[in-house]
Amino acid sequence: MSTESKTPLLDVRDLRVEFRTPIGVVHAVDGLSYQLFENEIVGIVGESGCGKSASQLAVMQLLQSPPGFISGGEVIFDGKDLAGYKRNSPEMRAIRGGQIAMIFQEPMTSLNPVATIGDQLVEAVKLHCGLGGKSPDEVAAELLKMVGIPGAERRVKDYPHQFSGGMCQRVMIAMGLSCSPRILIADEPTTALDVTTQAQMLELMKKLVQQFGASLVIVTHNLGVVARYVQRIYVMYAGRVVEEGTTKDIFGRPSHPYTLGLLRSVPRLDEAQGTRLIPIDGMPPNLIDMPGTCAFLPRCPYSIERCRTDPWPELTSVDDGHRIRCYVNLEDRDLEPALS
Amino acid sequence: MFGAVVIILMVLVAIFAPLLAPYNPYLPDLQNALAPPSAEHWLGTDAIGRDTLSRLIYGTRTSLVVGLSAVAAALILGGVLGTVAGFLGGKVQTVIMRVIDTLMAIPMLLLALTLAAVLGGGLKNVVIAISISMIPPFARLMNAQALTIKERDYVASLRSMGATRWRTVFGHVMPNAYPAVLVFGTMMIGAAVLGEAGLSYLGIGITPPGAAWGAMVSAGFPYLLTNPIMSVAPGVCIMLLVFAFNMVGDGLRDVLDPRLRGTM
Numbered sequence: 001m002s003t004e005s006k007t008p009l010l011d012v013r014d015l016r017v018e019f020r021t022p023i024g025v026v027h028a029v030d031g032l033s034y035q036l037f038e039n040e041i042v043g044i045v046g047e048s049g050c051g052k053s054a055s056q057l058a059v060m061q062l063l064q065s066p067p068g069f070i071s072g073g074e075v076i077f078d079g080k081d082l083a084g085y086k087r088n089s090p091e092m093r094a095i096r097g098g099q100i101a102m103i104f105q106e107p108m109t110s111l112n113p114v115a116t117i118g119d120q121l122v123e124a125v126k127l128h129c130g131l132g133g134k135s136p137d138e139v140a141a142e143l144l145k146m147v148g149i150p151g152a153e154r155r156v157k158d159y160p161h162q163f164s165g166g167m168c169q170r171v172m173i174a175m176g177l178s179c180s181p182r183i184l185i186a187d188e189p190t191t192a193l194d195v196t197t198q199a200q201m202l203e204l205m206k207k208l209v210q211q212f213g214a215s216l217v218i219v220t221h222n223l224g225v226v227a228r229y230v231q232r233i234y235v236m237y238a239g240r241v242v243e244e245g246t247t248k249d250i251f252g253r254p255s256h257p258y259t260l261g262l263l264r265s266v267p268r269l270d271e272a273q274g275t276r277l278i279p280i281d282g283m284p285p286n287l288i289d290m291p292g293t294c295a296f297l298p299r300c301p302y303s304i305e306r307c308r309t310d311p312w313p314e315l316t317s318v319d320d321g322h323r324i325r326c327y328v329n330l331e332d333r334d335l336e337p338a339l340s
Numbered sequence: 341m342f343g344a345v346v347i348i349l350m351v352l353v354a355i356f357a358p359l360l361a362p363y364n365p366y367l368p369d370l371q372n373a374l375a376p377p378s379a380e381h382w383l384g385t386d387a388i389g390r391d392t393l394s395r396l397i398y399g400t401r402t403s404l405v406v407g408l409s410a411v412a413a414a415l416i417l418g419g420v421l422g423t424v425a426g427f428l429g430g431k432v433q434t435v436i437m438r439v440i441d442t443l444m445a446i447p448m449l450l451l452a453l454t455l456a457a458v459l460g461g462g463l464k465n466v467v468i469a470i471s472i473s474m475i476p477p478f479a480r481l482m483n484a485q486a487l488t489i490k491e492r493d494y495v496a497s498l499r500s501m502g503a504t505r506w507r508t509v510f511g512h513v514m515p516n517a518y519p520a521v522l523v524f525g526t527m528m529i530g531a532a533v534l535g536e537a538g539l540s541y542l543g544i545g546i547t548p549p550g551a552a553w554g555a556m557v558s559a560g561f562p563y564l565l566t567n568p569i570m571s572v573a574p575g576v577c578i579m580l581l582v583f584a585f586n587m588v589g590d591g592l593r594d595v596l597d598p599r600l601r602g603t604m
Binding site: 172 | 430518
């Protein structure tokens with residue numbers, strides 16, 4: 001990959017997050033590494049509980065603590081290790097919203113119901129970059145216009161309940177980008193929206209992120225959603241990356257059994273009618289007592305003897321920039337029978 | 341509705357007390373002592389000849405001032421303690437809330453009584469005593485509110501935008517607790533009025549010659565059989581005002597949160 005030679009904007013190395021609960025320590029993120037380059041859109045994909053959201057909250061140091069703790073690893077942003085800062089330190093607060101902004105899953109509940117849209121929009125602006133001599137309402141109206149809300153001047157005085165879900169998400173996007181952050185992290189930004197709005201939202205985010213020269217991380221469980229918008233994808237399972245590569249790699253030559261399973265469980269338009277979707281058997285592992293072996297082993301249709309005896313494999317290159325965490329050779333796989 | 345009308349009337353009476361009162365409420369008139377209701381003294385006079393109606397009118401001021409200021413003080417102090425404890429959690433919460441729980445184990449009136457006895461009488465000390473005794477319930481209420489509100493998505497989203505903890509607590513968590521606080525606060529005004537009346541009745545509240553309904557009930561007690569109006573009139577006033585605040589509190593709750601109707 002061409003970006004491989006550059007220094008990444010965000011370099012997460014061997015990040016570990018644990019939740020210390022009364023019934024045991026949950027290793028939500030277990031040695032996650034990923035990179036984000038300038039002007040890049042990256043997708044982090046995985047099912048519920050695989051640690052994708054926890055890892056992003058850890059990057060921002062927003063984990064509810066206790067029970068959540070960053071137990072290891074580095075988050076290198078702009079040459080500095082964010083994991084080394086105290087969670088409420090001024091340095092970390094300046095990063096949040098100013099350098100790295102985050103958009104959450106539930107737009108309707110992510111806005112304070114008793115404050116006006118305008119007040120909430122300018123809050124971050126006041127905090128990080130100042131109003132630049134304009135009145136708060138002007139700044140808020142500009143931001144609303146930027147995300148395509150009609151009648152922006154009037155609507156800054158509205159309260160969140162007067163906005164629809166899609167509009168609230170637009171407000172959240174405006175808020176996230178209000179201080180021109182270098183990175184925008186969108187944690188399941190479209191899950192709570194209906195399908196037509198999802199596409200609009202992703203288009204809008206892509207357009208604005210490019211306009212601002214920022215990088216975007218889209219966290220989602222829906223491979224279909226990210227396919228059109230992201231350049232590279234990290235597929236997570238049980239707190240680790242099991243496959244990483246460009247969007248073309250992941251969709252064209254999915255190589256990890258889990259990625260294959262994910263792709264086969266998504267409906268496709270070009271499939272013949274009557275084709276059944278193939279679900280992945282079994283359940284995700286319990287993250288409290290993880291086996292030393294591959295976490296996907298119990299659900300894997302291709303497992304070989306080595307999978308049962310050796311520890312979880314390291315990421316190995318399949319191709320330039322395309323890496324998987326699996327012992328099984330691609331050529332040895334008898335794809336179709338194993339899946340039917 | 342009824343409650344609101346009573347409260348508005350009482351507030352007007354308190355404001356315009358000097359205009360409304362037919363006599364000086366503090367001036368004894370020994371020749372007219374213990375007079376029954378008449379055209380000159382609508383509700384009669386007390387043991388040293390002071391006009392009962394005038395004293396009732398001035399007593400409205402005492403009750404409202406004590407009720408409102410004690411609740412305001414308790415709300416601010418208790419609210420801040422409870423919210424900060426709830427929002428920060430951990431050891432801070434444990435320490436603050438255990439102290440509050442300890443205070444809560446003592447009945448409110450008993451605590452106020454002890455404090456008033458220690459501090460001595462007088463309007464200021466009564467307000468202090470009642471407000472301290474009301475801190476625990478407000479702290480508990482705001483603690484519970486903070487615990488639920490801090491889990492809401494917009495708090496996470498604020499933090500993700502770099503807002504400080506203080507900004508989050510005072511700018512966003514506390515304003516979101518207003519429905520519960522408004523309802524509870526209104527009802528607590530009634531309780532504070534009753535508390536003041538209780539303290540004054542027992543003689544450790546408003547000191548003579550200050551006009552207070554509780555003290556008037558107590559002063560009329562020896563003459564209950566011969567001149568019952570002396571005790572009954574202030575008693576009715578206390579009841580009306582407390583009842584009015586409770587009704588308004590109930591009404592506010594129904595307006596602010598229809599889901600809670602009839603559950604509290």
